[in-house]
């Protein structure tokens with residue numbers, strides 16, 4: 001894939017209503033374009049894209065996976081997938097499959113199911129955020145603290161340090177990032193960012209549900225009335241589910257994280273909203 005392909009990939013993703021900003025595609029490309037694959041017709045039309053992003057020498061994440069509707073069911077998707085597999089090398093590759101499509105990936109080796117999550121969307125319920133928990137912690141803007149502490153906390157939960165990735169996402173000029181501190185130590189953080197459709201609230205990681213809700217309430221204040229919130233909740237986190245129920249969010253689709261070599265166990269109780277279902281580990 002070349003930099004000049006980005007607008008066509010964006011058009012393809014937008015056509016599918018996947019709500020992935022062009023700036024996110026540029027960002028993934030700028031981190032490392034070597035794993036990104038496109039399908040281009042002889043006349044130059046771009047009709048497919050998928051790829052993987054290396055998180056380390058041993059771990060990578062597969063992301064997106066799309067063939068223009070007019071060209072589906074002609075064998076192109078399978079061929080594109082095989083090409084992408086060649087560039088993945090020997091890494092353990094995580095990918096998110098629609099939960100009702102996981103058997104497609106079995107013959108290719110993605111047999112290890114890690115966790116399942118819902119892509120939820122809907123307006124924030126003002127009554128839900130009216131009650132803000134208090135405790136022996138404070139919630140501050142990430143601009144007021146050393147960001148290295150957030151990166152360290154993120155690395156602990158995400159399992160693979162990703163300072164470039166998370167710095168871009170959480171310190172973007174449009175992002176609002178809040179951090180929960182207990183005696184000066186990071187015990188949670190969350191990001192809210194405008195996207196093509198509504199606002200994305202992820203990641204949201206916290207050591208306990210009270211801290212998570214306090215962060216949720218603070219972040220939600222940045223979402224103007226009438227706008228929708230996107231919130232990607234792992235089903236194993238019951239407390240995160242209460243946020244979904246409390247705001248009456250609608251599940252748009254359900255995905256399962258698969259690995260092809262080994263599982264990467266996560267402390268999912270601290271994960272309330274997944275940082276990105278595309279190219280991130282959680």
Ligand SMILES: CC(C)(COP(=O)(O)OP(=O)(O)OC[C@H]1O[C@@H](n2cnc3c(N)ncnc32)[C@H](O)[C@@H]1OP(=O)(O)O)[C@@H](O)C(=O)NCCC(=O)NCCS
Pocket residue numbers: 016065066067068071072073074075076077078079081096097098101104
């Ligand atoms: C999934 C997709 C990339 C497959 O491309 P394709 O060119 O239509 O696939 P092929 O013609 O090579 O393969 C035919 C079959 O294998 C399935 N398949 C092929 N590649 C696939 C892939 N990477 N992931 C899932 N299923 C795939 C196709 O869905 C199709 O199954 P069906 O006939 O029972 O519907 C394409 O259908 C698409 O863009 N769908 C919409 C986006 C989407 O759902 N992406 C997957 C998210 S997990």
